[in-house]
Amino acid sequence: MGQTIIEKIIARNIGAASVKPGDIVTVNVDRVMLDDIMMPFIVNKFQEMGFKEVWDPDKVVLIYDHLVPASQQDDTRHYRIGDEFAARHGLTHVHRSDGICHQLMTEAGYVKPGDVVFGTDSHTTTYGCVGAFSTGIGYTEMAAILGTGQLWVKVPETIRVVIDGTLPEGVMSKDIILRLIGDLGADGATYRALEFGGQTVEQMSIASRMTMANMAIEAGAKCAAFIPDEKTAQYCGIQLSGFQAGLRGDADASYVKTLTYRAEDFLPVMACPSQVDKIRNVSELAGTVIDQVFIGSCTNGRLEDLQAAAAVLKGKQVAPFVKLIVTPASRKVYLEALECGALQTLMDAGAIITHPGCGLCCGRTGGILCDGERVVATNNRNFLGRMGTSKVEIYLASPVTAAACAVAGKIVDGVQV
Amino acid sequence: MGKIFKFHNDLDTDQIIASQYLLLPTIEEMKVHTFESLDPEFPQKAVPGDFVVGGENFGCGSSREQAPAVLKALGIQAVVAKSFARIFYRNAINIGLPVIVCKDLPDAVESGDEMELSLTDGVAKAGGKEFVCTKLPEYMQQILSQGGLIASLNKEVQ
Numbered sequence: 001m002g003q004t005i006i007e008k009i010i011a012r013n014i015g016a017a018s019v020k021p022g023d024i025v026t027v028n029v030d031r032v033m034l035d036d037i038m039m040p041f042i043v044n045k046f047q048e049m050g051f052k053e054v055w056d057p058d059k060v061v062l063i064y065d066h067l068v069p070a071s072q073q074d075d076t077r078h079y080r081i082g083d084e085f086a087a088r089h090g091l092t093h094v095h096r097s098d099g100i101c102h103q104l105m106t107e108a109g110y111v112k113p114g115d116v117v118f119g120t121d122s123h124t125t126t127y128g129c130v131g132a133f134s135t136g137i138g139y140t141e142m143a144a145i146l147g148t149g150q151l152w153v154k155v156p157e158t159i160r161v162v163i164d165g166t167l168p169e170g171v172m173s174k175d176i177i178l179r180l181i182g183d184l185g186a187d188g189a190t191y192r193a194l195e196f197g198g199q200t201v202e203q204m205s206i207a208s209r210m211t212m213a214n215m216a217i218e219a220g221a222k223c224a225a226f227i228p229d230e231k232t233a234q235y236c237g238i239q240l241s242g243f244q245a246g247l248r249g250d251a252d253a254s255y256v257k258t259l260t261y262r263a264e265d266f267l268p269v270m271a272c273p274s275q276v277d278k279i280r281n282v283s284e285l286a287g288t289v290i291d292q293v294f295i296g297s298c299t300n301g302r303l304e305d306l307q308a309a310a311a312v313l314k315g316k317q318v319a320p321f322v323k324l325i326v327t328p329a330s331r332k333v334y335l336e337a338l339e340c341g342a343l344q345t346l347m348d349a350g351a352i353i354t355h356p357g358c359g360l361c362c363g364r365t366g367g368i369l370c371d372g373e374r375v376v377a378t379n380n381r382n383f384l385g386r387m388g389t390s391k392v393e394i395y396l397a398s399p400v401t402a403a404a405c406a407v408a409g410k411i412v413d414g415v416q417v
Numbered sequence: 418m419g420k421i422f423k424f425h426n427d428l429d430t431d432q433i434i435a436s437q438y439l440l441l442p443t444i445e446e447m448k449v450h451t452f453e454s455l456d457p458e459f460p461q462k463a464v465p466g467d468f469v470v471g472g473e474n475f476g477c478g479s480s481r482e483q484a485p486a487v488l489k490a491l492g493i494q495a496v497v498a499k500s501f502a503r504i505f506y507r508n509a510i511n512i513g514l515p516v517i518v519c520k521d522l523p524d525a526v527e528s529g530d531e532m533e534l535s536l537t538d539g540v541a542k543a544g545g546k547e548f549v550c551t552k553l554p555e556y557m558q559q560i561l562s563q564g565g566l567i568a569s570l571n572k573e574v575q
Binding site for chain 2: 037038040041045048049050067072074075077078120121122124135136137138139140141144186187190191220222275277362363364381383384385386390
């Protein structure tokens with residue numbers, strides 16, 4: 001019987017010839033990501049469990065991103081608790097202002113194809129972009145991993161998504177994943193893995209794959225998986241081992257279902273307030289007046305996203321009543337966007353560029369909205385109250401669509417601007 | 418016996434406890450903001466032993482363990498829903514908050530109805546009717562009966 005990508009990763013991790021969906025196994029963790037918001041609770045539980053030492057400090061990455069820079073007095077308490085824990089346990093992978101956790105985990109090379117990774121954030125599914133098995137957990141389970149290096153998991157069933165062909169102009173991988181979430185529903189992949197394949201996916205950059213893996217959780221998925229290829233190897237700065245190169249679903253692997261798409265059929269879409277699976281074509285929403293546009297986050301704050309937005313905004317001006325807020329996903333992305341001129345173009349068009357971090361996406365800082373306002377945003381959630389008060393309307397879209405809306409001051413199809 | 422507070426499908430953890438309150442130092446301080454966007458009076462109205470009833474995909478979204486933790490801190494006896502999001506489900510069991518899957522009950526009850534639940538039998542009673550729920554696996558029942566993962570691990574070590 002063949003195996004899916006996730007089954008192969010888990011089987012190798014536990015030293016078994018194969019595993020099947022539903023098996024409950026204990027995995028050895030290759031890497032964990034701890035974020036600033038959860039840090040006090042993780043430390044508290046770690047102590048409550050009576051652990052004295054971290055199982056392997058080299059496998060632990062601590063990232064301050066939700067609260068950087070501080071916007072409220074309590075924020076700095078979280079840094080202090082994190083710093084104390086890092087010093088006491090000899091953690092060396094600590095990022096205090098380098099960017100958003102999921103961007104850094106892949107960009108800084110902490111995650112490799114075939115790894116088993118957990119993080120205290122639901123968008124930990126992102127690392128499926130390089131063919132890792134990664135998912136989000138709570139602070140109690142994270143504390144248990146820090147003490148033992150292990151966690152029990154149920155081997156998930158896998159849904160296969162195959163996309164062939166070439167995407168139309170102005171359509172990005174964000175439009176694919178939004179459409180897929182709409183088709184599956186917000187719980188359509190709950191407890192399951194989403195495995196992506198097909199020519200369109202093969203042609204995609206790692207950044208575009210990252211956007212899709214990031215949002216797999218919005219369909220409820222436990223994890224996402226892309227086949228590691230030459231682009232992956234280059235991105236991770238490695239040569240693929242035999243095991244890593246073999247991380248593809250076997251022809252006779254068992255999938256719970258397979259969804260097949262033609263790339264040419266995708267259109268620019270949006271997730272409408274306040275459900276991630278309420279997907280509409282942008283053309284159906286055209287004319288809706290907006291107050292703000294946000295381009296950034298672990299979903300769409302990478303260089304190619306900023307460049308795509310800059311291409312739309314070049315030589316144009318953001319509508320006078322619209323605030324365009326751009327947040328590069330990391331310091332590295334920020335510098336690259338500076339060097340290639342994308343930031344200059346965005347600034348010339350009237351954008352506000354902020355420091356890398358999670359601020360606006362998680363509703364903490366840097367452009368919070370209030371009652372009656374409407375925002376087009378490239379992040380991953382449009383839940384009630386997510387980016388301000390509970391009477392803010394959030395429309396999720398691709399960077400191309402978002403940039404076009406910023407110019408028009410209303411919802412508009414990116415290709416038409 | 419406890420009364421029911423009923424919520425909609427795809428209820429996300431941002432609604433249970435919003436991100437701006439995650440920085441409060443303790444769950445006790447956080448719990449007064451539970452369900453603030455949907456029912457600001459909830460923390461005053463709910464008394465220990467009450468139930469939260471949801472639809473499909475209860476607890477979707479963020480991995481914040483504070484969401485089940487504030488419900489437990491308010492004394493919510495159990496959450497009964499048609500289905501749960503994965504991370505919420507694990508977190509709830511780990512902190513000792515019973516989460517029960519029941520396909521028929523949510524549509525048959527309203528907020529304010531009285532309800533009774535037997536975890537061991539997997540049966541809920543409300544409005545004079547009995548509802549058969551999915552029984553929790555023994556391993557999880559054991560974690561719950563001991564008050565969560567930490568209590569249960571400590572007991573194992575002893």
